[in-house]
Amino acid sequence: MTESWVRKTASNLRSRPELETRQVSPVSHVQHMLTLEEKRATPNTAMYAIEGGKELAKALENVSALIPLPFLSSFVNVGIKVLEACQDASAIEENVKDLQERAYNLVLVVVNSTIHEKTSPELRERIKALQCVLSDILADLAKIKDQRKMLLVFFPDLNKGRVDKCVGRLNEALEKFQLASQLRAELHVEDVLVKINSALLPQLDRIEAAVDRFSQPHNSPHPREDMPLPHRIFCGREDLVNEITSLLATESTSRVCITGVGGMGKTSVGLAVAESVINKKIFLKKHVFWVPCIEAKSPDLLCRILYAQLRVTAESYDTLGPLVAELDSSKQRRLLLLDNFETPWLSGEDQTKVFQILVRLAELPHIALLVTMTSGFTPQDIEWYHRPLAPLDPPAARDAFKRKYRDAAGGHGLIADGPDLDELLASIGYIPLAITLMAASGGCLGISPVDLLRDWKEEGTEMMSGNQTRSMDDTIRLSMERGIVKSNPEALQLLAILSLLPAGTIGSNLDLWASSLTPSRCHAAVKTLCTAALIELQSDGHFETSRIFVRPTIRSYMSHKGRIPPETRDQVHDACYKFVLQHKSIPDDHKFKGDLEALASEEINIQALLMEIPINAPQPNAVDALIAFSLYQAWTKSSTVVASHALAVARAQDDLHVAVVTDRRAAARRVAEAHRSLALSLLRLDQYDEACVHFEEASARFKNLPGGADLPCAGEASMLLLETRMYLEPFSAELESLAQEAQRNLSHDRTDEYHVAHGFLGLGIFLWWSQSPKEEVLDALSAAKEIFERLGCPKSIAMCLYHLARTYAFHGEYAEALPIIKDASEKAEQSGEVGVTLLRTLSANARYLIVLGCYDEASGVFARLLPLSQVVGAPGSIAQDLELLAYNCAAMMNLPGARVAYDGARIQFIKIKSTRLGGDGVDRCTDNLRRLESMAEMTQNGFSQLMRPDPMY
Known part of the structure; x- marks a missing residue:
């Protein structure tokens, strides 16, 4: 920077042979120089005019604060540009050479005058006037340069006149400058050079000495560090880098702060931005400074690091004054990348002093600031453009992982990069440093994402070790x-x-x-x-x-x-169990809807904590919370994970053989409830065979509880077992016997109207399924509905209405069934139990509308039905709803929509092909797809050939 230009300029001026103190004519001077060129291969005078002038101009510009030559470097720079332009306009060489020599002499004379005369305001104004003339000449030369070469060859006189006018303007300006006599006496050019030599070189010597002192200070403020190279593997942040680069390009937006958790890639983004602003020529490379703040644990140390990284020296480094003055002395734009600024900002005891340093830097408008810090907030009172870093998106994370893995594996790529890699990346939160370290570990050892995920679960961040500054821990x-x-x-x-x-x-x-x-x-x-x-x-x-x-x-x-701490872990687990049990309710409770919302807000946390419950030593309320939460999931989005764990814990507790009878009864009841809960989830997931096993076990255990049977609960389990077996088996005397037993148990206590009503509802469902007379079915369902209405049970009322509507539809009375099923949907919405009840009522509603030819209205129902079906996740329900959609699309002459929906339905039916529902569904969808493939367009005749979904009631 300053040091190199000063030394080079001083060396050039000292070494030039024409600066010897002797008088020669212009001709002899040139001949002398030519001789030297031949003997020494040294540059000629014209080359010195340009190269030496460049050095002088840059030296004057860079050290203008240290020598008494104000406003001079700007003038010399314009002169140098004129000399360079003269070289470029070589098509009319002789004329331009004359102008070039006069411009060179002008620069020398002005420098000489400034050195030997007092720099009065009048002299400054005269120099400014000359600079304007030079600027106009530069514009004319630019026009000559821009002309096509053919024009310059065939019409050179056009430009001769233009150059002559430039020379004339120059002479006229010099007359006004009152130095024309010196320039016309060209024999005295050497005198000018000698005077400059004698006057400027001593000052350059002093400058060079000062630079030496500042370059090798007696007390270095802090070891200087070079800016790291940008990371070679850089994925998913390109748009952000471009955005920040654009912000830094303008002074009004050049205060940018990047924040984020450790390992999010803030430094990587900062270094990429630094490279970008240099490549786009927004900042010169020498004007981009990296300031590592990670060790700056005090304002004093931060100050010294700034001095070291910005290459600024001072007699004392106790204050920021000299550094700010140095930055302010030149209005050349500079970029300061204050990396890891959280250390001084968050670690030091005096945040106010750190803030004052930042404010003083921010007050210099031509100094751009890019700050990276492990924080969620930016320092206040500065107008930051805050860019918090988010994790990488999954595609960028995959790309970064595979590229780093390949690097670490010596070019061998990752083979197993499917769902296992996605799970691994999700488990580490798509955080860049974690991805880099994980991939490096895997690539180095040649292990798969499955193995890495296992290690991650066992060791955690300990496995992510790099060098000291790259360890995640x-x-x-x-x-x-x-x-x-x-x-x-x-x-x-x-x-x-x-x-x-x-x-x-x-x-x-x-x-x-x-x-x-x-x-x-x-x-x-x-x-x-x-x-x-x-x-x-x-x-x-x-x-x-x-x-x-x-x-x-x-x-x-x-x-x-x-x-x-263990006590903290116990406190959180206790809070979890208490929260779940406070929101334990059944779909017919008035508070059920609110309980669902409360549990949904913490569902992921609750499941994670419940799955940590040890099988052999559960805390109080742990099993009850497990069972309650598994029932919640059965009513919303079924999953067997928590329910299976609940059963395992309940069995382990029951095996303790507690001596007290009441405790034994409670433990045995929990096992029965866990079986019923798991069976209910399996039923919702269309896993009928397994569901039957657990419903049977639950019913048997409720009948055989220590201290006496719980027949209503046994009846509930038996009725659910009956519903499940109806999906698998045709009518039989055994199923009829099961239905009768279930109703007897539910009606065991006639004062328990809720269970009595469920007995009537279960009986009505069985009678409908066994194709009993319509009146018998309606009587049983109506009796159940009347009791539930008296008790105010919206979910059970909705189920009664659903089966009443299906009874009418089964007998072809769709006009009567449609208003009933709409009422059923409203009651299901009111209850909040949307997982099964609302899903069933909406599906039936769509069926009846299709049969009645209300295809547009059915399309509106599908908009609510299909997303809900996807959430519940039962393949049988999804398949039936997609088949209905396909049939409705065909009815509306939408051939492409019908094809897509039938294909989706067939895929879902295949998942339950072993059941009657699944097998029949696969056959229907396959046959309909074959018919649709042969059609160029859908017609009414083509629609009539399609097999209808079954059932349509």
Whole structure:
């Protein structure tokens, strides 16, 4: 920078032979120089005019604050541009050479005058006038240069006149400058050079000495570090880099702060931006400075690092004054990349002083600031363009993983990169550093994503080790050791709590999980952890509904090596069990809908905590919470994971053979309830055979409870067993006997109207299925409906209405069935039990509309039905609904829609092909697809040839 230009200029001026103190004529001078050229191969005078002038101009520009030559470098620069333009306009060489020599002499004379005369305001104005003349001449020369070469060859006189006018303007300006006599006496050019030599070289010597002192200060402020190279594997951030580059290109938007948790790739983005602004010539390479702040644990150390990285020296490094003055002395734009700024911002005890340093830098408009910091908030009172970093999207994460894996494996690519890799990337939260370290580990050892996922679950972030600055554990540990975190014990306690919640939680539920913290202390802890980027807050403007969560890498780090105290873990588990049991209800309860919403808001967290319950040593209420939650899932989106674990824990507790009879009864009841819960989920998933096994076991266990049978519960299990077997078997005396037994058990206590009504409902369903007389079916269903209406049970009323409508539809009375099924849908909505009841009623509604020819109205029903069917996830229901859609599309002459829907239905029917429903469905869809493939367009005749969905009631 300054040092190299000064030294080069001084060396050039000292070494030129024409600067010897002797007088020669212009001719003899040129001859002398030609002789030297031949003997020494040194540049001639014209070359010195340009090259030496360049060096002089740059030296004057860079050290103008150190020597008494104000405003001079701008003038010399314009002169140099004129000399260069003269060289380019070579088609009329002799004329331009004359102009070139006069311009060179002018620059020398002005420099000489400035050195030997007092720089009065009048002299400055005269020099400014000359500069304007030079600028006009430069414009004329640019026009000559832009002409096509053919024009310059055939019409050279056009430009001769233009150059002559330039020379004339130059002479006229010189007359006004009152130095024309010196320039006309061309014999005295050497005198000018000698005078410049004698006057300027001593000053250059002093400048060079000053540069030497500053380049090798007596007390180096801090070891200087070179900017790292941008990361070679850089995926998924290109748009962000381009956006930040555009912001930095303009002074008004050149304050950018990148924030995010440790390992999110902030430094990588910062380095990529630095490379981008250089490549796009927004900043010169020498004007882009990387300032590593990771060791700047105090304002004083930050100040010294700034001095070192910006190559600024001073007598003292205790204040920022000399550095700011140096930056302000030149208005050349510069970029400061303050990397890992969280260290001075969050670790030091005096954040005010750190902020003052940042403000002083930000006050210089031509200094662009790009700050990266592990934080959730930017420093206040500066107009930042805040860009918080999110994880990579899945495609970019896959690309980054595979490229790094290939690198580490010596060019051998990852073979198994399907769903297993997706699961691995999701488990580490798509965080760039975690991806890089995981891929490097896998590639180095040549192991698969399956093995890496196993290691991750066992070892966590410990397996992600690189060098000291690239270890995931070290990255997280540094964030936790920030002064702002260590000074707030509640923050670490809250971090431990939130680390047990994989989905985070909303602000209004913090009192549920962190009941030991007061609201005010909890809010303060949230702010501290967000500031340190250990947690993240997805705000919607209201704290109560904003989501607070911890990234997977930090959660994994916390879960190992006893970083979460046992008492904290027990507290969170107890809170989970209490929360589930507080919201335990059945679909006919008036609070069921609200309970579903509450459990849904914490479903992922609850499942994760419940699955941690040990089989042999569960805490109090653990099994009850497991069973209650598995029932909740059966009513919403069925899953056998929690239900199977509930059964395993309940069995282990029952095997303890507790001596007290009441405890034995409670333990045995839990096993029966767990069987029933698991069976219900299996039924919802169309896994009928397995469901039958557990319904039978549940019914038997309820009958054989220690201390006496629970017949109503046994009757419920038997009635569900009957419903399941009706999917698998034709009518038989055995099923009729099962129906009668189930109703007797449900009606055992005549005062228990709720179970009595369920007995009538189950009987009515069986009578309909066994094709009993219509009146018998309607009587049983109507009796059940009347009791449920009296008790105010919306879900059960909806089921009664559903089966009443199906009875009318079965007998072809679709006009009577349609209003009943619509009422059933309204009751199902009211109950909140949308997983089965609403799904069934909507599906029946679509069937009846299709049969009645109301295809447009049926299309409206499908808009609600199909997404709900997908959520529930039962292949049988999905298949039937898609087949209905296909048939409705065909009826509306939509041939492509019909083909797509039939194909989707066939795929779902294949999943349950072993059942009668599945086998028949595959045959119908296959046959209809074959018919549709032969059609060029759908016609009414073609539609009539399609097999109708079965059943249509």
